[in-house]
Amino acid sequence: MSYDRLIIECSKKGRRAYSLPRLDVPETALPDSLLRAEDAALPEVSEVDVVRHFTNLSQKNYAVDIGMYPLGSCTMKYNPKLNEDAASLPGFSDIHPLQPESTVQGALKLMHEMERMLCEITGMSAFSLQPAAGAQGEAVGLMIIKAYHLHKGDEKRNRIIVPDTAHGTNPASASMVGFKVTQVKSNEDGEIDLDDLKAALGEDVAGLMLTNPNTLGLFERNIELIAKLVHDCGGLLYYDGANANAIIGKARPGDMGFDVMHLNLHKTFSTPHGGGGPGSGPVGVVEKLKDFLPVPVVSKSNDKYYLDWDRPLSIGKVKAHYGNFGVVVRAYAYILSMGAEGLQKVSETAVLNANYMMHALKDLYELPYDRTCMHEFVLSRLKDNPENITTKQIAKRLLDYGLHPPTTYFPLIVREALMIEPTESESIESLDRYIDALISIAHETVEAPELLKEAPHDTPVRLLDEVSAARTPVLKWND
Amino acid sequence: MTILEGLYYSKDHEWVKLEGDKAYIGITDQAQLELGDVVFLELPEPGDEFSAGDSIGVVESVKAASDIYTPVSGRVVEVNAELTSNPERVNEDPYGSWMVVMEIADHAELDDLMSPEDYKAYCGQEE
Numbered sequence: 001m002s003y004d005r006l007i008i009e010c011s012k013k014g015r016r017a018y019s020l021p022r023l024d025v026p027e028t029a030l031p032d033s034l035l036r037a038e039d040a041a042l043p044e045v046s047e048v049d050v051v052r053h054f055t056n057l058s059q060k061n062y063a064v065d066i067g068m069y070p071l072g073s074c075t076m077k078y079n080p081k082l083n084e085d086a087a088s089l090p091g092f093s094d095i096h097p098l099q100p101e102s103t104v105q106g107a108l109k110l111m112h113e114m115e116r117m118l119c120e121i122t123g124m125s126a127f128s129l130q131p132a133a134g135a136q137g138e139a140v141g142l143m144i145i146k147a148y149h150l151h152k153g154d155e156k157r158n159r160i161i162v163p164d165t166a167h168g169t170n171p172a173s174a175s176m177v178g179f180k181v182t183q184v185k186s187n188e189d190g191e192i193d194l195d196d197l198k199a200a201l202g203e204d205v206a207g208l209m210l211t212n213p214n215t216l217g218l219f220e221r222n223i224e225l226i227a228k229l230v231h232d233c234g235g236l237l238y239y240d241g242a243n244a245n246a247i248i249g250k251a252r253p254g255d256m257g258f259d260v261m262h263l264n265l266h267k268t269f270s271t272p273h274g275g276g277g278p279g280s281g282p283v284g285v286v287e288k289l290k291d292f293l294p295v296p297v298v299s300k301s302n303d304k305y306y307l308d309w310d311r312p313l314s315i316g317k318v319k320a321h322y323g324n325f326g327v328v329v330r331a332y333a334y335i336l337s338m339g340a341e342g343l344q345k346v347s348e349t350a351v352l353n354a355n356y357m358m359h360a361l362k363d364l365y366e367l368p369y370d371r372t373c374m375h376e377f378v379l380s381r382l383k384d385n386p387e388n389i390t391t392k393q394i395a396k397r398l399l400d401y402g403l404h405p406p407t408t409y410f411p412l413i414v415r416e417a418l419m420i421e422p423t424e425s426e427s428i429e430s431l432d433r434y435i436d437a438l439i440s441i442a443h444e445t446v447e448a449p450e451l452l453k454e455a456p457h458d459t460p461v462r463l464l465d466e467v468s469a470a471r472t473p474v475l476k477w478n479d
Numbered sequence: 480m481t482i483l484e485g486l487y488y489s490k491d492h493e494w495v496k497l498e499g500d501k502a503y504i505g506i507t508d509q510a511q512l513e514l515g516d517v518v519f520l521e522l523p524e525p526g527d528e529f530s531a532g533d534s535i536g537v538v539e540s541v542k543a544a545s546d547i548y549t550p551v552s553g554r555v556v557e558v559n560a561e562l563t564s565n566p567e568r569v570n571e572d573p574y575g576s577w578m579v580v581m582e583i584a585d586h587a588e589l590d591d592l593m594s595p596e597d598y599k600a601y602c603g604q605e606e
Contacts, residue, residue: 409542466541470518471567 001049003056004460006477008043010053017047060460062404068430072376072407072419073167073215075245075267076274082337083270083330092329097321101306108305111322112298114332115282121335121343122244122261123254124284128293130323134242137262137281138173138209143315144260144285144292145207145236146177151292151313154234157206161235163192165216165411167242170209179206186413190216190369192226201233211240212256213247215411215419216369217354217376227257236260236289241281244268245423246351246375249344259286269331280327294318349424350375353431357422360435364442368414376421378414382442387449391416394441396463399456401437480602481508483574487589488598489550494574495592502551503577506538506569509602514540517569520562522547522578527555531588535579538569551588553581 003010045053063069069076087093091106101108115127131137142160149157160174161182171181182200187193191214208230213219220226230237239253239261245268253261265280266273273279285293295314296307307322338346351374358367358377366380382389395405395418407419422431444451456462482488487495492510496503511517519539529535534546535555557580562568568576593601 412543467516467518470516470541 003049003053007045007050007053008041008477010045010049011043013044015044015046015049017045017050064425067403068422068426068434069404070406070420070422070434071274071404072217072378072410072421073211073242074274074407075242075264075375075421075423077245077267077270077423078425079270079272079330080334080337083333086333087326087329092326097325102304105305107325108298108307110329110332111325112300112305114328114335115298117332117335118263118282118284121248121252122263122284123252124261125254125287126290126293126297127282127284128297128323129280129282129325129328130294130317130319131262131281131283132319132324133266133279134240134262134264134281135169135173136318137264137283138169138238138240139176140281140283140294140315140318141238141260141262141285142173142177142179142207142209143318144283144289145238146179147292147313147315148236148289149206156204157234159202159204160206160238161197161200161208161230163210163214164413165190165211165214166209167211167215167240170211170240174209186214186216189371190214190218191220191222194222194225194229197226197229201229201235203234205230205233205235207236207238207259209238209240210258211243212253213243213374213376215243216378216414217243217246217373217419217421218369218371219246219374223256231257242267243375246347248347249340250347253284254286260284260289265327265331270334271327271330278324278327280324280331282323282328296322298322346424347375350422353422353424353426354420356428357420357431357435361438364439365418375423376419378411379418379420380414381416382445384442384446386446387453389445389449389452391418393452393455394418394438394445397441397444397452397455398437400451400458401440403434403437480512481574482595482599482602484595486574486595487550487592488595488601489548489592490601491548491550493548493550495550495589496577497583497589500582501556502553502581502583504535504547504549504551504579504581505577506547506573507598508573511570511573514538514545515542516540517566520566520569520578522558522563523555525555525558529553529555529581531591538566547578549579549581550592551581551583552585553583555579556582 064076064078095104095107111129118127131140158180159182160179161184162170163184163186165186174181184196184200185193212223227237236259237257239258241261241263244263248268262281262283265271291313292315295311295317296309299306299308354373354375354377358373365382368380391408395408398405409417410419411417492507494505494507517538517540521537523535529549530552531550533549535549536547538545538547559578562576562578
């Protein structure tokens with residue numbers, strides 16, 4: 001039987017994957033009001049069908065454990081298995097968030113130490129591990145910015161500035177928190193246009209959100225001046241940590257002048273993501289914003305760790321319990337196993353790998369911002385492209401080579417953007433394999449363009465008709 | 480790319496066609512080319528009032544979702560409901576696919592918009 005079907009289609013009436021033990025207690029009838037009138041519409045399959053169906057599905061999956069996954073601004077680095085060992089220790093995996101503090105001292109200690117380590121890595125004064133992922137981290141950071149201004153009695157600050165290279169979540173988070181958003185342009189070097197920024201600043205500005213390096217993979221060299229301009233007008237600086245993999249161990253947002261930031265543990269600190277696990281987006285702040293962090297805060301007194309709820313200026317609780325604790329354990333294991341020198345090596349190698357690929361590809365692909373990149377770089381269209389092959393077609397063709405495509409069509413300011421972030425995980429051989437595929441595709445574009453127009457050829461599902469799918473979506477499996 | 484005579488053009492790639500105090504507003508051929516296949520449109524309600532530069536709706540394609548900005552201030556008197564059920568019309572006939580009709584408040588605002596020649600040069604510059 002074929003398992004290339006939905007499990008409901010494998011169903012045969014009466015098949016079971018379990019058998020209940022013989023009833024050994026008196027039978028009690030349930031009231032009619034609690035009984036189903038008809039059977040639940042669940043698939044009826046045997047155990048072997050269940051196993052084969054899901055194993056078959058899992059084999060169609062692509063993951064960083066299968067091959068290179070160079071999604072720009074997403075840092076799909078390898079997730080060391082040692083992290084999983086640490087998270088599986090019974091002292092971490094078999095505890096409950098509502099246990100008495102005295103019985104979970106080890107877990108609280110880990111959270112406390114993790115906050116201290118993140119402070120050291122970023123130059124912040126305090127961290128909250130609560131936010132579930134990056135976008136929630138942004139929202140929490142912005143709520144803190146808002147709470148700070150309001151606490152000072154400054155009620156006019158209702159505007160957040162974001163550059164046109166920002167992740168889409170930045171303006172979205174600002175809007176969710178009730179701010180208006182002003183976008184500033186990038187200059188020809190791919191950095192914030194200072195004149196445009198100056199024009200956007202004013203006494204109604206609550207803050208600026210910035211990713212550094214930005215989504216073009218370029219370091220904002222004017223960051224100190226930018227920080228001064230924003231601070232001089234009374235605003236705060238938010239650091240989007242999505243690209244922190246380029247700077248860890250080398251430069252710290254706190255030293256650059258940022259006041260609030262988030263880190264993506266699931267990107268920079270090697271925990272599974274992208275369908276492989278929940279994220280974690282700890283938020284860090286400078287000294288003057290400490291009191292606004294979410295409750296509870298892990299504190300220490302007389303050698304005992306406890307959860308401090310008594311923080312009147314706190315923005316409140318933002319996530320059930322204490323965040324995605326298991327993810328924090330994995331990231332903690334990663335930081336300890338890398339050590340300070342290891343983390344420096346991470347950013348050095350990530351930047352080296354990106355520059356290596358950029359130089360190998362820039363003769364064939366347009367490189368709109370041709371300067372030393374950080375951990376990622378953004379290409380545009382093919383230079384020799386008589387058939388007007390699009391980035392989407394290149395990405396689909398990469399699937400035929402058995403490779404996961406890079407981020408496409410982002411950042412928005414680069415036409416037909418192809419954004420590659422190899423990460424430090426990849427050897428020179430795997431970088432070369434990816435480069436060879438992109439070079440080969442560049443030649444196909446001229447010599448056999450139909451290969452690109454029809455791609456992908458070898459995937460379980462071929463080229464999708466996205467337009468019909470969007471205009472007349474079929475939202476039910478079976479009418 | 481087609482640019483029609485007799486229309487006013489905005490930097491956000493909207494066109495305005497004036498009939499007395501009524502302004503027909505849509506998106507340009509350049510805009511629909513950039514967006515690709517349009518799959519969804521969200522338009523305002525008749526009676527809504529807007530200032531020039533306000534977002535009056537959203538146009539969504541397979542590639543992206545973009546705001547539609549009104550290049551002129553005024554009150555919406557009519558909305559093209561036929562377009563929201565057939566968004567592909569925007570790709571097929573961008574200049575025939577007006578999205579809203581505004582009763583405009585200030586004719587002087589039209590001076591801030593581009594002529595067909597200026598718009599052509601503007602699109603060339605953006606390339």
